[in-house]
Amino acid sequence: xxWLAFSHGAALCASLIVTIGxxxxxxxxxxxxxxxxxxxVLLCTLSDFLLIGAGVGxxxxxxxxxxxxxxxxxxVGLAYLAWFGISALVRALRPGHAAxxxxxxxxxxxxxxxxxxxxxxxxxxxxLNPHVYLDTFLLIGTAGAREAxxxxxxxxxxxxxxxxxWFVALGYGARALAPLFKRATAWRVLDxxxxxxxxxxxxxxxx
Numbered sequence: 001x002x003w004l005a006f007s008h009g010a011a012l013c014a015s016l017i018v019t020i021g022x023x024x025x026x027x028x029x030x031x032x033x034x035x036x037x038x039x040x041v042l043l044c045t046l047s048d049f050l051l052i053g054a055g056v057g058x059x060x061x062x063x064x065x066x067x068x069x070x071x072x073x074x075x076v077g078l079a080y081l082a083w084f085g086i087s088a089l090v091r092a093l094r095p096g097h098a099a100x101x102x103x104x105x106x107x108x109x110x111x112x113x114x115x116x117x118x119x120x121x122x123x124x125x126x127x128l129n130p131h132v133y134l135d136t137f138l139l140i141g142t143a144g145a146r147e148a149x150x151x152x153x154x155x156x157x158x159x160x161x162x163x164x165x166w167f168v169a170l171g172y173g174a175r176a177l178a179p180l181f182k183r184a185t186a187w188r189v190l191d192x193x194x195x196x197x198x199x200x201x202x203x204x205x206x207x
Contacts, residue, residue, distance in 0.1 A: 005151035009158030016135040025194045031174025041171040047126040048163040055141020056156040081202040088195030
């Protein structure tokens with residue numbers, strides 16, 4: 001086991017993944033609601049594994065060979081991010097914004113959400129998000145390609161380990177914030193911040 005290559009992958013992934021992008025904001029929001037967070041964490045982690053593995057494996061070269069496809073995918077992703085950002089801002093401005101309910105014991109009870117729409121949104125935030133491709137597929141993939149041939153697997157494993165730990169910590173750690181979101185005002189502030197951040201990301205990625 002080449003621990004130096006492992007640490008290189010882990011350090012690079014840690015420096016990139018902690019940025020509160022659109023995907024992380026979505027995981028955080030669902031974690032606070034305690035809604036299907038197990039499915040979300042699993043999908044985000046497996047998707048990162050696939051993207052990191054493909055990038056380190058050399059698939060990032062495809063981005064240079066098929067620039068038209070990459071740009072088309074970029075604009076589809078930016079359109080989705082813009083829609084989500086506007087939706088979040090609408091929720092923030094709506095007076096009747098929902099808050100976490102409380103049961104007889106005073107514990108927070110999340111509003112029910114259907115699993116399929118949440119799963120589809122998770123996949124969209126991963127596979128239609130240009131920021132995810134930039135981090136996991138291109139930056140980590142390119143850095144991994146610079147490692148020695150026999151050390152690339154350890155580099156990828158290091159990056160994957162950090163990714164898995166991050167999503168588990170973000171998704172399940174967000175539950176500690178649930179008591180703060182018994183009031184609708186807290187949700188409006190969160191959605192306002194998420195909506196503004198996502199729209200800013202979409203604008204800055206526009207070519």
